[in-house]
Amino acid sequence: MKYAIYLLLAICAMVTACTVEKTDYDAEIATDTTEYFDFEEVTTIKKGDYKVTIEALNGTLYKGYNEIHIIIVHAQTDEQIKNADLAFLPILTDANGNKSSCPHEYSLSYDAINGYYQGYSVFTNASSTTSSWDLYIDFAIGNDLNKLVESVTVEEQVNKNLNMTAFTGQDNNQYFIALVAPQSPDVAKNDLVAGIYKFIQPNQPAGDFPDPSQYTYAIVDDHSLLLDPRMPEPSMGNHSSPYNENLTQGNDGLYHGVVNYTMTGNWTLNFIFQDVNGKTIKGTEVPIDFTPGIEGKKSELYIDILF
Template sequence: MKHLQIIVIAISIVITSCTLDKTDYEAELIVETTEYIEFEEVTIANNEDYSISIEALNGTLYKGYNEVHLKVINLKTGGSIENSEITFLPILTDANGNKSSCPHEYNLTYNATEGYYKGYVVFTNESSSTVDWQLYIGFNDNNETQSIDEIITVETQTNMNLNMTAFTGNDDEQYFIALVAPQSPSVAQNDLVAGIYKYNKPTSVAGDFPDISQFSYSIVENHTLLLDPRMPEPSMGNHSSLYNEDLTQESDELYHGVVNYTMTGNWTLNFIFKDENQQIIKGTEVSTEFTPGIEGERGELHIDILF
């Protein structure tokens, strides 16, 4: 009897140790995803003479990819500033006063039909008591350079289908992959869209703040993102699906592919990131072994999603 008690205790310890630090999949499934299609005002940045309205989907800036629209008004005349050269620089300041940025479109483009300047920003952190984000916006009007800065709030992205990841590649460069679409996937083949960006290491000593040469990012060109989607829950055995397509860059400079979700739930998008010469920058293959009862293996480069 004593030996039986010891065996039962040992089994209990093993079960407990195997379940510690595991993903709480049931709790995650309670989260609902909402698809936002309307641009709304996030905030207004002002100086004495000008007002800049900053818009984003749902009127909120989130960690990850954000398309942004800016409208500039001359407060004295009430007229819109059109076809100006707008610069857009997000700066993060941490608790120690260190400053950094994130992938962003520095020179915004003007949409004459809609009357706004368009760009994007991939925030890498949420705002918090120790992290502040501030936008530095510059433009020209009547041959005079104007500048406005505004503290903004970056919220946690609760929609896991829009997750992102940052990593250092085998080439010692810093990269960022941010999911752009779909916001709300379906049980079907879904068009998968992602932005891929790289930090441009400064080649000179910093000048007066904010010196754009210290906060420069670029869109990664002509690379490939190999895709292997899996369901990592123990009950799912880390199974994959058929009819997926790897992500390649298209004319909008984003990377497009296809992911086939065969059921709702937790999925892991495992990636292998290759350069234009098909050399691996980051990522490892995932075993094809079916593993029921065991949480699924994830590759070196991956993003977890949920719908």
């Protein structure tokens, strides 16, 4: 009788092991990852004597990090304006009429080589029936000041390799981490790029709307983002990979590291976010044990990946 019980337990263990081992990760990937390289028109607005064109990758604004190009052209002569003082402010309005913004570059500079004003916006919400985005753009050409407002649609980010997260750190500041690259990872060592931003609490009452001093965000400088990638699915046993590199800030203001994906599927980028002195602002270490059949624990700070 005891032998039969032991035999039954052994068979159950073997069946469970086989089920874990044969999890079909290809079936879990429901969407293809499309990599975009071309900047296309999002919208064009005519204001007085000028046409203002906003461009983004794929001609679409997504939740998360977006590089923004703006081109200003004189409507009559088609001459491109290269010396404008250009300000860019995205504003989100919720169902109750509350206004907020997101990490963005307020003052855009002109890229003479490529022929556009360049900036970025990290949209924190997709557009919906209860929330909408407007872009407030001011540009001065000499003494000629022009103000325009344009409603835009922000789409959900279907590429989880470009996910983002927002959180409050132990220093009570509000932070944002947005993945920038790779759009389409390989089963290999990948250059991992992220933007890290902080909301600057206003220190004065609001002036006339939209007062930029109420919606100020800054690039976080000289911090570190410690990286521990894991496959947390029960069938993958919380395994990690070798040869990963923590993210540190580059000359472009973004944070650069290396993530080594050893297979396709569900990955979690576990982070520990530290200041210039090595003090932890957010994040916890994750267990390193191999735990087949048990979902792996995630850091207090993480971003999920799927490719």
